[in-house]
Amino acid sequence: MTAPLTPHDPPPPHEDPAEGRPPAHGQPAGDSSVPNPSGYPQHPEPPSGHPEDAGHSEHSEPGPELRAELVQASVVAIAVAVSGVLLGLLWLWLAPKVPLVSDGTAVYLKNSEGEDAIGADGVFTLLGLAFGAVSALIVFLLFRHGGIALVIGLAIGGVLASVIAWRLGLWMGPTSDVVAHAKEAGKGVTFDGPLKLGAKGALLAWSVAAMVIHLALTGLFGPRDPEPALPPVANPEAR
Numbered sequence: 001m002t003a004p005l006t007p008h009d010p011p012p013p014h015e016d017p018a019e020g021r022p023p024a025h026g027q028p029a030g031d032s033s034v035p036n037p038s039g040y041p042q043h044p045e046p047p048s049g050h051p052e053d054a055g056h057s058e059h060s061e062p063g064p065e066l067r068a069e070l071v072q073a074s075v076v077a078i079a080v081a082v083s084g085v086l087l088g089l090l091w092l093w094l095a096p097k098v099p100l101v102s103d104g105t106a107v108y109l110k111n112s113e114g115e116d117a118i119g120a121d122g123v124f125t126l127l128g129l130a131f132g133a134v135s136a137l138i139v140f141l142l143f144r145h146g147g148i149a150l151v152i153g154l155a156i157g158g159v160l161a162s163v164i165a166w167r168l169g170l171w172m173g174p175t176s177d178v179v180a181h182a183k184e185a186g187k188g189v190t191f192d193g194p195l196k197l198g199a200k201g202a203l204l205a206w207s208v209a210a211m212v213i214h215l216a217l218t219g220l221f222g223p224r225d226p227e228p229a230l231p232p233v234a235n236p237e238a239r
Contacts, residue, residue: 072143073153080135080157080210087131087161087206088168091195094127095120095169098193102182120195124166125202132158132209139210140217151211158207166203169195 096119100107136154143150173195175181185191197203 066149069147069149073149076139076143076150076153077157077160080154080206081160081164083131083135084161084164085168087127088165088172090127091120091124091165092169092172095123095195099190100178100182100193101190102185102187107178107182118198121197121199121202124169124197125199125205127165128158128162128202128205129209131161132206133213135206136210136213136217140214140221144221151214154210154214155207158210159203162203162206166197169197 098120132154135158139150139154170176174192176194178193181191
């Protein structure tokens, strides 16, 4: 008698029968239809060119609206700074003169109780406030849709204009060499003292007035943002 034939054992369920075999005819190696033997999903590689870097570079560049605001702010700052020449001329014309007199050995104030010395500071401050208000009104009428860049341009231009006006008034006013001026005028002759700005805080009057007036005009008469649309109300009778 012969022993019965023993059937071949089936492969274990956890083993892939196709593992370790060469690819079938017509099927390329590494085909996507064959599952990943490691059991983890395969992540597609990002395409060449690094699109994430391209998107980052797009956001890093300022938009056209921001560039337009920066250009407008630069123009405003330059125009305001140039107008400081007019402030300097008006300050030289309107500021009270300080009369001095010499006795041959020293120079004295002709009117020791006068307030002419501090009057120049007050005139400069008032002129700076007036110029700041006018410049803010003109900028608001020209650029109603301007943002914070215009306010910064007004502030920087106001400081530059005040410095230009101050130095111009000193340069065009009476000489600061009081001794030489007294010798030139002679003994007992009244002459004008140099124009001075004692309170340096007056240099900020233009900028402060311009920023306050521009912000106030923008808040009162500036463009308003459209109100968001309300969601539709569901009709309870339709249920």
